[in-house]
Amino acid sequence: MAKLNTSTPSGFLEFSPAEQRVVQHWKKTIAEIFEANGFPMLETPLVERSENFEAKGGNPKEIYVLDRLRREEAVDQDKDIRAVRFDHTVPLALYVARHFNELAFPFRRSVIGPVMRGERAQKGRFRQFDQCDIDVIGSEKLSLANDAQMVAIIAQIFEKLMPEQKFVIRINNRKILTGFFAAFNANPAEFKKLLDFLDNLEKNPNAKLAGHPIEFQERILEFVETTGTADEILEKLKDFSDHPEFVEGAEELAEVVKILRAMKVPEDQWQIDLRIARGLDYYTGTVYETNLVGYEGLGSVCSGGRYDDLAKVFMGKDLPGVGISIGLTRLLWQLFQDENIKKSLTDAALKKNPHIIILSRDNLLLASSLQLGEELRSKGFSVEVYMEDKKIQKQIDFAKKMAIPCRVIVGENDTIVECEDLELKARIENLV
Amino acid sequence: MAKLNTSTPSGFLEFSPAEQRVVQHWKKTIAEIFEANGFPMLETPLVERSENFEAKGGNPKEIYVLDRLRREEAVDQDKDIRAVRFDHTVPLALYVARHFNELAFPFRRSVIGPVMRGERAQKGRFRQFDQCDIDVIGSEKLSLANDAQMVAIIAQIFEKLMPEQKFVIRINNRKILTGFFAAFNANPAEFKKLLDFLDNLEKNPNAKLAGHPIEFQERILEFVETTGTADEILEKLKDFSDHPEFVEGAEELAEVVKILRAMKVPEDQWQIDLRIARGLDYYTGTVYETNLVGYEGLGSVCSGGRYDDLAKVFMGKDLPGVGISIGLTRLLWQLFQDENIKKSLTDAALKKNPHIIILSRDNLLLASSLQLGEELRSKGFSVEVYMEDKKIQKQIDFAKKMAIPCRVIVGENDTIVECEDLELKARIENLV
Numbered sequence: 001m002a003k004l005n006t007s008t009p010s011g012f013l014e015f016s017p018a019e020q021r022v023v024q025h026w027k028k029t030i031a032e033i034f035e036a037n038g039f040p041m042l043e044t045p046l047v048e049r050s051e052n053f054e055a056k057g058g059n060p061k062e063i064y065v066l067d068r069l070r071r072e073e074a075v076d077q078d079k080d081i082r083a084v085r086f087d088h089t090v091p092l093a094l095y096v097a098r099h100f101n102e103l104a105f106p107f108r109r110s111v112i113g114p115v116m117r118g119e120r121a122q123k124g125r126f127r128q129f130d131q132c133d134i135d136v137i138g139s140e141k142l143s144l145a146n147d148a149q150m151v152a153i154i155a156q157i158f159e160k161l162m163p164e165q166k167f168v169i170r171i172n173n174r175k176i177l178t179g180f181f182a183a184f185n186a187n188p189a190e191f192k193k194l195l196d197f198l199d200n201l202e203k204n205p206n207a208k209l210a211g212h213p214i215e216f217q218e219r220i221l222e223f224v225e226t227t228g229t230a231d232e233i234l235e236k237l238k239d240f241s242d243h244p245e246f247v248e249g250a251e252e253l254a255e256v257v258k259i260l261r262a263m264k265v266p267e268d269q270w271q272i273d274l275r276i277a278r279g280l281d282y283y284t285g286t287v288y289e290t291n292l293v294g295y296e297g298l299g300s301v302c303s304g305g306r307y308d309d310l311a312k313v314f315m316g317k318d319l320p321g322v323g324i325s326i327g328l329t330r331l332l333w334q335l336f337q338d339e340n341i342k343k344s345l346t347d348a349a350l351k352k353n354p355h356i357i358i359l360s361r362d363n364l365l366l367a368s369s370l371q372l373g374e375e376l377r378s379k380g381f382s383v384e385v386y387m388e389d390k391k392i393q394k395q396i397d398f399a400k401k402m403a404i405p406c407r408v409i410v411g412e413n414d415t416i417v418e419c420e421d422l423e424l425k426a427r428i429e430n431l432v
Numbered sequence: 433m434a435k436l437n438t439s440t441p442s443g444f445l446e447f448s449p450a451e452q453r454v455v456q457h458w459k460k461t462i463a464e465i466f467e468a469n470g471f472p473m474l475e476t477p478l479v480e481r482s483e484n485f486e487a488k489g490g491n492p493k494e495i496y497v498l499d500r501l502r503r504e505e506a507v508d509q510d511k512d513i514r515a516v517r518f519d520h521t522v523p524l525a526l527y528v529a530r531h532f533n534e535l536a537f538p539f540r541r542s543v544i545g546p547v548m549r550g551e552r553a554q555k556g557r558f559r560q561f562d563q564c565d566i567d568v569i570g571s572e573k574l575s576l577a578n579d580a581q582m583v584a585i586i587a588q589i590f591e592k593l594m595p596e597q598k599f600v601i602r603i604n605n606r607k608i609l610t611g612f613f614a615a616f617n618a619n620p621a622e623f624k625k626l627l628d629f630l631d632n633l634e635k636n637p638n639a640k641l642a643g644h645p646i647e648f649q650e651r652i653l654e655f656v657e658t659t660g661t662a663d664e665i666l667e668k669l670k671d672f673s674d675h676p677e678f679v680e681g682a683e684e685l686a687e688v689v690k691i692l693r694a695m696k697v698p699e700d701q702w703q704i705d706l707r708i709a710r711g712l713d714y715y716t717g718t719v720y721e722t723n724l725v726g727y728e729g730l731g732s733v734c735s736g737g738r739y740d741d742l743a744k745v746f747m748g749k750d751l752p753g754v755g756i757s758i759g760l761t762r763l764l765w766q767l768f769q770d771e772n773i774k775k776s777l778t779d780a781a782l783k784k785n786p787h788i789i790i791l792s793r794d795n796l797l798l799a800s801s802l803q804l805g806e807e808l809r810s811k812g813f814s815v816e817v818y819m820e821d822k823k824i825q826k827q828i829d830f831a832k833k834m835a836i837p838c839r840v841i842v843g844e845n846d847t848i849v850e851c852e853d854l855e856l857k858a859r860i861e862n863l864v
Contacts, residue, residue: 004487005484005512006526006529006747007481008530009481009514010511012478012514014476014477014527014530017535020472021472023475024474024475036809036812036815037809037815037816038815038816040787041452042452042456043455044446045441045445045446045560046478046546046560047441047444049437052436052438055436061500061502062507063501064500064501065499065501066496066497066499066548067496067499068496069482069496069497069515070492070495074550076550076551078442079442080437083501084498097438098438102448104830105830108816114478118507118508120507120508128477128479138820143821145798145819146819149817259798262798262802262803263802263806314436366577366691367691367694371695374584374696380468381468382468383468383469383470385577385581387577388538388570388573388574401536402536
């Protein structure tokens with residue numbers, strides 16, 4: 001038999017054991033914050049009928065479908081083309097369409113799980129990656145308080161996961177941009193191109209907008225580069241144009257800012273940035289991007305916005321919604337490239353999820369160690385009992401290789417607790 | 433445009449919003465118990481090279497592979513056949529082979545996530561389903577304490593998730609069965625067929641073992657139907673045969689029982705059952721099945737066992753391991769078929785994950801409601817703030833449809849807490 005190639009398929013990432021600790025800690029923390037804000041987890045199948053993905057603008061060149069390894073021998077014939085989800089938004093739209101009458105609106109849900117895109121394999125781009133999404137869907141009008149809540153939740157997540165790291169959530173409203181274009185008589189058919197141009201401005205500050213007069217280009221640039229505090233920008237927008245869409249966008253943005261302040265989201269965690277366009281077609285109002293200060297090269301680490309016709313193609317009904325998404329796999333992979341960040345993230349994950357190991361000086365003491373394990377577990381600790389018949393030094397080496405920060409060594413006459421965290425040490429010593 | 437078919441593809445299940453609450457509660461609880469016992473979550477890609485799955489005995493007729501929706505247009509060509517995992521065990525073996533030098537042994541990991549099998553579509557059988565697995569892998573010998581720990585963990589899970597439900601974990605050792613066959617001079621090539629025969633005995637008690645003398649059939653049946661307490665069965669096994677494999681199996685079983693008692697796993701939660709064979713080829717020692725008393729028709733709700741050559745085909749090395757698996761999707765789907773069980777599981781999930789909703793008598797009070805929401809959340813509650821400008825009765829109807837057990841109604845002069853759980857009510861009243 002030829003030797004097997006046991007490596008992961010190209011573009012499919014697998015984290016190392018130490019990295020997995022961080023990934024799981026982030027997933028758990030993000031899920032808890034979503035849940036604590038009223039967004040329970042809700043899962044949909046990994047695959048849907050491909051016609052539904054294509055109807056919602058999935059890129060057919062990147063869509064994976066399921067086939068059989070040996071189609072001719074398959075135990076059952078499959079009639080529909082089952083496409084693997086490329087995001088969580090289209091499956092959400094299908095879920096809402098399928099369960100509309102069972103749902104209460106506004107309907108909030110979170111999801112953390114894999115999606116697949118058949119992109120060109122390259123460093124830092126993966127064909128399977130975890131996305132962490134929340135969305136709130138209305139059956140009619142949906143309050144702008146929901147748009148503000150998204151900002152509050154992004155802030156809670158990065159505050160909790162990277163307490164030492166400054167971040168900024170940049171907010172804009174698409175109506176301000178499209179209203180601006182309309183006010184300057186740009187052709188609506190060009191709006192998409194204009195939004196993409198703005199989206200790319202940060203990466204390519206010298207890009208030119210072919211086919212538009214220099215004067216128009218200058219006015220756009222002058223406009224989107226309006227800076228200042230949120231209040232200063234909102235004040236400037238008031239006088240800028242009386243185009244109804246522009247005015248509506250500016251008023252919505254002002255309302256979101258007002259609610260952010262009611263929610264007491266710290267002022268240094270968010271700002272208005274008129275350059276944020278989010279090229280994705282479906283956004284219609286508020287849009288967000290989030291940057292880690294000092295790591296702007298990573299791009300936006302959490303983005304989203306408001307949309308109006310989530311499920312129209314599936315149920316002929318306009319349902320407004322607003323949502324955000326964290327591309328977790330890509331974000332953590334990028335952070336892990338820096339050994340210092342990786343170490344601090346790993347240490348934090350271990351500290352937040354303390355894990356005790358119980359070692360036995362002699363294997364004859366295993367029964368006592370197992371009982372002690374049950375006792376500590378019943379007090380809420382995560383406990384691993386080392387069960388193999390090995391010399392104590394081998395056991396300690398194992399605990400060190402596993403980076404388990406707290407060891408309890410059971411001896412015939414004494415039980416010793418060795419723990420870097422002195423508070424944890426004292427708590428355990430009280431129990432053994 | 434033709435109307436889209438928005439239903440899920442055949443064989444791909446989607447739980448209703450109420451059912452999802454239960455699914456998430458179970459996943460979270462199971463993950464916590466795994467983690468608390470020293471089995472951190474570790475994830476592998478959804479796909480692997482198909483050659484590796486085939487080498488480990490995956491059924492090629494049921495294996496799904498990834499293809500492109502429009503292969504001729506794909507942005508990148510894929511050279512390898514990427515097969516979707518059909519269990520978590522083969523991906524674990526690949527992970528161990530790939531990361532052998534980074535791992536410390538015994539290596540414990542848990543995983544909760546989807547696998548796919550292209551089975552014939554039929555009621556209660558799904559092509560995508562979640563499996564919850566733990567395994568411990570040794571690099572050399574692996575103590576039988578690990579086999580006992582699996583039983584303790586199964587017991588913790590069902591005690592926690594179905595506290596009113598009796599369950600029994602049935603334990604056997606494959607060496608007892610194969611040693612018995614060998615002692616009666618059965619042809620080793622027949623062992624697999626004999627094990628399958630035993631596995632089917634409960635479903636088909638009148639099945640006959642074609643090709644074997646009646647006398648041999650009678651002796652097998654007499655043997656596997658040996659009943660009694662664990663001690664009685666172990667005592668009978670001592671005198672039954674001196675075939676070395678049989679004796680080894682009986683001694684291993686006795687050792688597992690001894691450790692179960694040291695771990696104080698209640699005696700009514702487990703028993704020895706010599707009929708448990710687990711047809712899967714790779715088991716070599718301890719095997720388990722778990723039944724819900726009164727719901728034996730569901731079959732085993734958690735099964736597993738010990739194996740010896742997990743990764744041999746991938747790395748030319750024998751690695752012993754022991755693991756268990758819960759087929760969560762199928763189990764919960766079956767339980768949900770009974771409306772009473774479904775209601776009690778849903779109530780339990782809501783009670784364990786209490787969720788507060790804040791309503792505002794007037795939308796002008798929304799800022800106060802949002803602030804109160806932040807305060808309650810900072811105290812560890814899951815809080816949803818109703819943000820839409822609706823009459824209070826509509827808001828209460830929403831809370832009821834969502835089955836949110838605790839409402840806080842913010843008024844201009846007073847804040848009222850309405851909560852079925854009086855203890856929770858008192859805790860919240862202290863905070864508002």
